[in-house]
Amino acid sequence: MTASGFHRIFKSVTRSLALTGLLLVQAGCATYYSHYAMFPAENSQGEPRAVRLSWHSAEYPSWWFVSDRATPLTLETQCSERVWQLYDGSHAEAGACGPGIRACGDRSRDRRVQVAQAASDSDVCMSVNPSDPHARIADISGRLELLVACAPVSAIRGEGEDKENVDYIRASAVPYTVYSRKTLRGALSARPPKFNRSECNAD
Secondary structure, eight states, X not given: OXXXXXXXXXXXXXXXXHHHHHHHHHHHHOEEEEEEEXXXXXXXXXXXXXXXXXXXXXXXXXXXXXOOEEOOEEEEETTOOOEEEEBOTTOTTOOSSOSSEEEEOOTTTEEETTTTXXXXXXXXXXXXXXXXXXXXXXXXXXEXXXXXXXXXXXXXXXXXGGOXXXXXXOOOSSOEEEXXXXXXXXXXXXXXXXXXTHHHHHO
């Protein structure tokens, strides 16, 4: 092996070790939390349902060079198979429908309520703290505002044995005020409550 070849390999190994060390240091400095909220609301059909919000975060000391981070926010509605993911600007999966914390529409599944038109991936169907265009999930405190601007094209998808409910929380011109709970990840109290499925069977 030539001296230049050895030097290239040495630099590559050094970079890999440095990156591994940095990731370990970052992980060691973070405190991990689980967040969730359960609140009553109606779905688009006017049926009373429980709605669940959940996400995870990693918080770093104020003196550390890494900003706090969070997973996308998941929204689920009791008795429905439709699961929404809300993203912010820190997520590569975030759609281009708007700023802040948002979930974009799906033309085949959603419609805009105010204008009675199909919602596209350019339309915001759900947003959190909509008055703040720079809102980040990692910065959510124990209180948040959820604005819902869309409704499902159909609350039921499929037929026969393949039929499933895809309804979700009812659209509202006024944001829902939601209070979330924060616990250390892995704690017994970190898991959000389960939905009562017996109420779905009753419907």
